[in-house]
Amino acid sequence: MTLVAGIDSSTQSCKVVVRDAETGALVRSGRAKHPPGTEVDPQHWADAMAEAVADAGGLDDVDAISVGAQQHGMICLDAEGSVVRPALLWNDTRSASSATDLIDDLGGAQAWTDAVGVVPVAAITAAKLRWLADNEPDAADRTAAVCLPHDWLTWQLSGATGLDTLTTDRGDASGTGYFSAATNAYRTDLLSLALRGREPLLPRVAGPSEVVGRASSKGAALGPGTGDNAAAALALDARDGDVVVSIGTSGVVSAVSTVTPNDASGEVAAFADATGRQLPLLCTLNGAPVLDAMAKLLGVDHARLAELALSSASEGLVLVPFLEGERTPNRPAATGAIHGLRQHNSTPGHLARAAVEGLLCGLADGIDRLRHLGVRTDRVLLVGGGARSRAICELAPTIFGVPVAVPEPGEYVADGAARQAAWALSGDAEPPSWTHATATVYEGVATPEIRDRYSSVRELTDGSPLLG
Numbered sequence: 222m223t224l225v226a227g228i229d230s231s232t233q234s235c236k237v238v239v240r241d242a243e244t245g246a247l248v249r250s251g252r253a254k255h256p257p258g259t260e261v262d263p264q265h266w267a268d269a270m271a272e273a274v275a276d277a278g279g280l281d282d283v284d285a286i287s288v289g290a291q292q293h294g295m296i297c298l299d300a301e302g303s304v305v306r307p308a309l310l311w312n313d314t315r316s317a318s319s320a321t322d323l324i325d326d327l328g329g330a331q332a333w334t335d336a337v338g339v340v341p342v343a344a345i346t347a348a349k350l351r352w353l354a355d356n357e358p359d360a361a362d363r364t365a366a367v368c369l370p371h372d373w374l375t376w377q378l379s380g381a382t383g384l385d386t387l388t389t390d391r392g393d394a395s396g397t398g399y400f401s402a403a404t405n406a407y408r409t410d411l412l413s414l415a416l417r418g419r420e421p422l423l424p425r426v427a428g429p430s431e432v433v434g435r436a437s438s439k440g441a442a443l444g445p446g447t448g449d450n451a452a453a454a455l456a457l458d459a460r461d462g463d464v465v466v467s468i469g470t471s472g473v474v475s476a477v478s479t480v481t482p483n484d485a486s487g488e489v490a491a492f493a494d495a496t497g498r499q500l501p502l503l504c505t506l507n508g509a510p511v512l513d514a515m516a517k518l519l520g521v522d523h524a525r526l527a528e529l530a531l532s533s534a535s536e537g538l539v540l541v542p543f544l545e546g547e548r549t550p551n552r553p554a555a556t557g558a559i560h561g562l563r564q565h566n567s568t569p570g571h572l573a574r575a576a577v578e579g580l581l582c583g584l585a586d587g588i589d590r591l592r593h594l595g596v597r598t599d600r601v602l603l604v605g606g607g608a609r610s611r612a613i614c615e616l617a618p619t620i621f622g623v624p625v626a627v628p629e630p631g632e633y634v635a636d637g638a639a640r641q642a643a644w645a646l647s648g649d650a651e652p653p654s655w656t657h658a659t660a661t662v663y664e665g666v667a668t669p670e671i672r673d674r675y676s677s678v679r680e681l682t683d684g685s686p687l688l689g
């Protein structure tokens with residue numbers, strides 16, 4: 222049996238799957254935790270990857286490996302290939318005002334969507350680079366190359382032999398703010414704009430199924446890898462009409478599409494998928510950790526939180542889940558809010574229900590936005606850690622207003638990376654046809670009144686915290 226491995230270096234942890242290259246059957250898997258925080262020395266990711274690989278029984282018998290990872294993270298390397306400063310992650314919001322400055326410098330949001338399909342927000346790599354240029358100019362001066370988490374980890378696996386061997390792919394490059402998924406080309410003028418005239422080396426953009434190198438350990442072929450959301454879409458074999466909703470640390474709504482969105486509101490980014498198509502995508506800063514926070518507040522575990530949420534209606538209680546500020550809508554300084562407390566709804570059940578509904582309403586806004594831009598939204602495929610919640614699964618169709626298919630619990634980002642590795646190994650024109658995971662389909666009656674109530678309360682959170 223020929224084996225391939227897929228790696229997901231995500232925000233909270235690293236996951237490894239080893240699969241049969243031909244059928245996709247799972248052979249073994251492993252995982253390891255990442256440190257918390259939004260500023261992380263990439264060496265921690267390399268260490269966690271090694272630990273997760275060991276947990277998966279090693280990769281000595283594997284013929285190809287691909288890495289999927291959290292998008293946008295800024296990794297700056299000096300001329301010797303050493304990390305200049307800790308990476309700033311997608312959910313680090315210190316670059317919010319740098320994003321606004323960058324928008325102005327190019328002549329407004331429409332100029333950015335026309336250039337690269339993306340309007341900078343704090344998450345976008347270009348905004349982080351502008352922050353670096355303005356706040357740590359010495360570090361910016363020492364930066365000889367800039368890359369993303371999956372680029373760097375792939376490079377580490379290859380032995381990290383020279384900056385000119387760094388590679389990326391279209392999917393992850395499209396999240397930088399200096400690559401256009403429509404033209405498949407870097408806009409180095411925008412990199413230079415971000416870094417106030419500096420123009421470090423960028424990774425070469427490899428083709429979707431290219432072998433970009435060999436693992437320095439046992440010589441396994443290395444696939445190009447991609448961003449986590451493109452990898453998940455590849456694992457799910459998402460088709461026209463499928464909307465992938467991922468509830469991980471982030472909340473993500475995306476769709477594989479032939480449509481290149483042009484959304485000057487900046488909510489839908491024109492990212493690329495891992496097969497050569499487009500991946501219009503919205504991302505929130507507040508995914509499953511909203512449920513973690515409510516479970517902690519109520520002193521229960523996730524299973525009990527779900528039971529509580531399903532035990533009562535919200536009855537006027539609304540939770541706006543902007544606990545980490547928010548990216549979509551773009552309110553980096555916003556805070557979470559609970560609105561509509563009465564004597565009768567001041568119970569753990571009502572609070573749990575409001576948390577689940579608030580999280581889902583934010584994602585439903587995203588689905589509406591995609592639909593508005595002409596993307597078909599026939600059904601939702603729900604993945605990520607939050608999809609393990611029974612309350613999320615049962616309430617999602619009522620809030621989203623479409624059927625929700627929940628594939629069996631799994632590591633879909635790592636699976637997409639493994640499928641890419643098998644594709645690279647095969648040399649075929651298309652990715653291998655792997656047997657799909659079985660999915661449970663949830664349906665329900667739409668509850669527009671919950672969305673309406675959420676929308677009015679959401680507008681009360683204008684982005685400026687009242688206190689501190």
Ligand SMILES: Nc1ncnc2c1ncn2[C@@H]1O[C@H](COP(=O)(O)OP(=O)(O)O)[C@@H](O)[C@H]1O
Nearest residue numbers: 231232233234469470509523605606607609610
């Ligand atoms: N049964 C569950 N119900 C709700 N949330 C869960 C459940 N199991 C895990 N989670 C949450 O899912 C998140 C991890 O999901 P994951 O998709 O792996 O995130 P990431 O890819 O961002 O690292 C954590 O915040 C975790 O607490």
Ligand SMILES: O=C(CO)[C@@H](O)[C@H](O)COP(=O)(O)O
Nearest residue numbers: 232291292311469470471504
């Ligand atoms: O910023 C984005 C997408 O634009 C996030 O989706 C990150 O890619 C992190 O994802 P998770 O850790 O939540 O899976």
